[in-house]
Amino acid sequence: MNLDFSQIVPYIPFMLEGVWVTLQFVIISIIFGFILGSLIALVKISDIKGFKFIADAYTSVFRGTPLILQLLLIYYAIPQLTGYDISPFLSAILTFGLNSSAYVSEIIRAGIQAVDKGQREAAEALGIPYRPMMLKIILPQAMKNILPALMNEFITLTKESAIVSVISYLDLMRRAQVVASDIYRNFEPLLFVGVLYYIMVMILTIAGKYVEKRMRASD
Amino acid sequence: MIKVEQLHKSFGENEVLSDLNTSIERGEVVTIIGPSGSGKSTFLRCLNLLEKPTSGHVFVNDTDITNPKVDILKVREQIGMVFQHFHLFPHMTVLDNLTYAPMTVKGMKKDEAVRKAKDLLERVGLSDKTNAYPNSLSGGQKQRVAIARALAMEPELMLFDEPTSALDPEMVKEVLDVIKDLAHSGMTLAVVTHEMGFAKEVADRVVFMDQGKIVEETQPKTFFDQPKTERAQNFLDKVL
Ligand SMILES: Nc1ncnc2c1ncn2[C@@H]1O[C@H](COP(=O)(O)OP(=O)(O)O)[C@@H](O)[C@H]1O
Numbered sequence: 437m438n439l440d441f442s443q444i445v446p447y448i449p450f451m452l453e454g455v456w457v458t459l460q461f462v463i464i465s466i467i468f469g470f471i472l473g474s475l476i477a478l479v480k481i482s483d484i485k486g487f488k489f490i491a492d493a494y495t496s497v498f499r500g501t502p503l504i505l506q507l508l509l510i511y512y513a514i515p516q517l518t519g520y521d522i523s524p525f526l527s528a529i530l531t532f533g534l535n536s537s538a539y540v541s542e543i544i545r546a547g548i549q550a551v552d553k554g555q556r557e558a559a560e561a562l563g564i565p566y567r568p569m570m571l572k573i574i575l576p577q578a579m580k581n582i583l584p585a586l587m588n589e590f591i592t593l594t595k596e597s598a599i600v601s602v603i604s605y606l607d608l609m610r611r612a613q614v615v616a617s618d619i620y621r622n623f624e625p626l627l628f629v630g631v632l633y634y635i636m637v638m639i640l641t642i643a644g645k646y647v648e649k650r651m652r653a654s655d
Numbered sequence: 656m657i658k659v660e661q662l663h664k665s666f667g668e669n670e671v672l673s674d675l676n677t678s679i680e681r682g683e684v685v686t687i688i689g690p691s692g693s694g695k696s697t698f699l700r701c702l703n704l705l706e707k708p709t710s711g712h713v714f715v716n717d718t719d720i721t722n723p724k725v726d727i728l729k730v731r732e733q734i735g736m737v738f739q740h741f742h743l744f745p746h747m748t749v750l751d752n753l754t755y756a757p758m759t760v761k762g763m764k765k766d767e768a769v770r771k772a773k774d775l776l777e778r779v780g781l782s783d784k785t786n787a788y789p790n791s792l793s794g795g796q797k798q799r800v801a802i803a804r805a806l807a808m809e810p811e812l813m814l815f816d817e818p819t820s821a822l823d824p825e826m827v828k829e830v831l832d833v834i835k836d837l838a839h840s841g842m843t844l845a846v847v848t849h850e851m852g853f854a855k856e857v858a859d860r861v862v863f864m865d866q867g868k869i870v871e872e873t874q875p876k877t878f879f880d881q882p883k884t885e886r887a888q889n890f891l892d893k894v895l
């Protein structure tokens with residue numbers, strides 16, 4: 437065994453900053469993904485045939501291809517096709533936002549459709565129009581199913597976010613690689629950021645459990 | 656008040672209602688009985704377009720609600736419905752369950768809606784549950800709240816789809832008593848039920864359905880004492 441953690445000490449602030457960089461683009465991506473995903477979910481539960489098909493196709497493509505492929509396509513294809521030199525940051529939030537919107541739209545659709553259909557019938561029988569029915573009767577109940585699943589999506593995204601290191605975006609993962617090549621040691625910096633990822637995911641998991649418990653308490 | 660002409664309803668290939676013709680007069684209490692799967696619920700749901708008839712006409716106060724131009728929300732305002740499984744809004748208090756639709760649909764002022772809701776809760780004997788959530792109530796209490804919720808819209812007609820079938824036996828009476836009280840107040844009612852005692856006692860008319868058709872339609876006494884058809888006879892032999 438030839439481990440020497442003392443060598444990474446000077447790099448610790450540099451790597452810790454990566455936590456923030458990673459969280460920053462994950463949070464922006466999830467907000468972007470949530471807004472777009474909600475709109476797509478609304479299309480999915482509507483009766484507008486053509487749009488519905490597009491929404492389903494969109495979801496299917498983003499869920500059916502590797503995330504890293506989507507990332508590289510956006511990072512390399514956009515400059516090649518449009519001449520616009522897209523930054524790693526923008527590529528990252530675009531990829532993760534679009535990708536996550538596909539998953540989020542499924543989460544929201546499933547959450548809404550899991551609400552007892554008697555709720556909708558009761559609202560309709562009372563003459564309540566579509567919008568207030570959705571906003572005040574269906575969605576508040578769907579949230580119970582949606583929020584915990586969204587937290588899971590957040591966790592998944594945080595872990596998967598490490599692949600943006602391939603386009604040289606200086607996230608937590610990339611910083612470990614930079615340190616590794618500086619000090620000619622791989623294990624120590626990788627182990628260090630591994631622990632940081634684990635802590636982030638654990639914090640999110642605990643937050644998710646809390647949300648879930650709150651939701652169940654309101655039953 | 657309601658007139659049904661040549662009503663047909665199919666789900667895919669399966670014809671569930673075939674050629675129903677009947678009417679309900681203002682103030683009348685009609686009970687609809689028949690074996691399970693005979694189309695009673697579907698018929699009731701065609702009256703407020705929760706199911707869309709395949710063909711035929713349903714007139715509510717002379718408006719043909721099968722006409723696509725009719726604003727169905729306006730029609731539903733006048734028709735209350737009570738379901739077998741209550742379908743109260745679980746995230747709202749009992750009071751909010753009663754006030755939400757009048758405020759949202761009719762633009763009723765909050766204090767007026769609350770006052771009316773409290774009157775109704777008193778009428779169904781649940782004043783003490785005003786601020787409770789539905790999940791804390793017994794089945795019989797839930798159904799009484801559901802009736803009050805429908806009444807809060809001040810409908811001209813109330814539809815009941817097996818309102819006591821999901822209840823424990825000891826709670827059936829409290830719900831039937833509320834419905835009887837409504838019947839005596841002159842409200843127009845259409846009640847799908849398996850409670851033959853209730854049908855006998857309260858109904859002005861019994862509609863007997865079997866296999867998607869109205870087989871007999873007559874006064875309760877005549878129906879229960881001298882059913883005309885063999886199908887009705889067989890049904891009564893089973894349930895009485
Ligand atoms: N939404 C539906 N889709 C397909 N078939 C249905 C639907 N609702 C009812 N049916 C069928 O219609 C028939 C009559 O059902 P229903 O009106 O519920 O009868 P009842 O209330 O007398 O028991 C049954 O055979 C049932 O399976």
Ligand SMILES: [Mg+2]
Pocket residue numbers: 695696697817
């Ligand atoms: Mg039924």
